[in-house]
Amino acid sequence: MEELFRVENVCMAFGKKEVLKNINLGIRRGEIFALIGPSGAGKTTLLRILNLFEKPVCGTLIFNGLDTGKTLRRRMSLLFQTPVVFNASVFENVAYGLKVRGFDKRIIEKKVVEALNTVGLPGMGKEKARMLSGGEAQRMAFARAIVYDPEILLLDEPTSNLDPANVANIEDIIKRIRDERGTTIVIATHNIHQVRRIADRVGVLLNGELIEVNSKDGIFTAPQDERSAAFIRGEMIY
């Protein structure tokens, strides 16, 4: 598979605290790449760097065939762990990214309806977004993130606050988006079972260090690093 973007020698610090150390990572077009590791490992920070929210202290991001800056950000989407809901209707929430891009009203309506159908919220456009349940709000946030067909979808522990039924639903949506639209997806998670269910490849972050990148099968059957193996076994690896 063609490499879509590459992170080279990236490091990050907040004050004196070093949160990412010399990260080298290539993400392939159309894959679901899972970033795993315990809480505080640096997963969210790495996603924020990929989304150009944070400027790394050192290192570079190389996007194959993509511009940098605002244009690039418009070709990707980041979904937070806790669903962010604008104080507006579901329709207005989902339509936001399209309006920002200046889409025609009719196209916006069509795409919003499609996105709501994709995430299993058909006919809910007129509902007040703040009245949705946690699972519905996360699915609405998903619809808002995918409605403009981003090439890269960055997901920061999108199911950590959801019940098993909603987790299954979101995972199904993730797989369908990749299969049907060819979206490249990077998902940060500490849920090993989720990795087994949806990921193609896996990177293990520990204390800001990327200790292993492997295929899904590889990480579960023959991990290259003893600390990765321990994490997979569910042991504390701090």
Added chain:
Amino acid sequence: MSSTEFLIQGISKAFELIFSLNPYILSITGVSIKVSGTATILATLTAIPLAYALAFLHFRGRQALIALVNTGMGLPPVFVGLFIFIMLVPAGPLGFANKIFTPQAMILAQYILVTPIITGISLAAIKAVPKPIIETVYTLGGNWKEAIIMTFREARFGIITAILAGLGRALAEVGAILIVGGNIAYTGSVGGIGEGASYTRTLTTAITSETSKGDISTSIALGIILISLNLSINMLANFFQRRG
């Protein structure tokens, strides 16, 4: 006559004055609304951009300005009135403008009193918008202008409440406008309004003068109108607070 009878008689006369659309009462109410409304509009035009600047821009003196705004929220009106009086009297630095004892001087006084209130409450509403909301605007391809618009949308009920609080404060204010406005009503008939049409007399300043003259029923009528206006504003503010 007992004090209760006195009060009942006053209230009944007050309603008579209100429902007969007494020109004196109407002109005073008109001046109140015009002065306080204009001051609130001008204060809003200053306060909202200022609140945004204080919320989003990091510049030298920002903390000092926030402290100034917070102090300004509790400014004693009589002090503001005295300050503007000194500025506008013929011997003062702005005496050449010849604006002392005019509605413009009253608007200036209320503008100074109301701007910090609208700024302070708006700033709190803007800062209460969760950071992830703004970050989501950026993740969805928005820029800083769209982030500001989104913040306004999210904080709109708080900002409207701030404006209404400012208007309420302006309408209820008496100390500053009494000093710089002079509580002037025309003698004789002016513009068809009749005897005593207001020039700088407002609901609050008229209550003080009518009470000192002993015209309690007129004072009560003016008080009822003032309370009704402020009650309406507070109900509106409460409505927007609940929606927010």
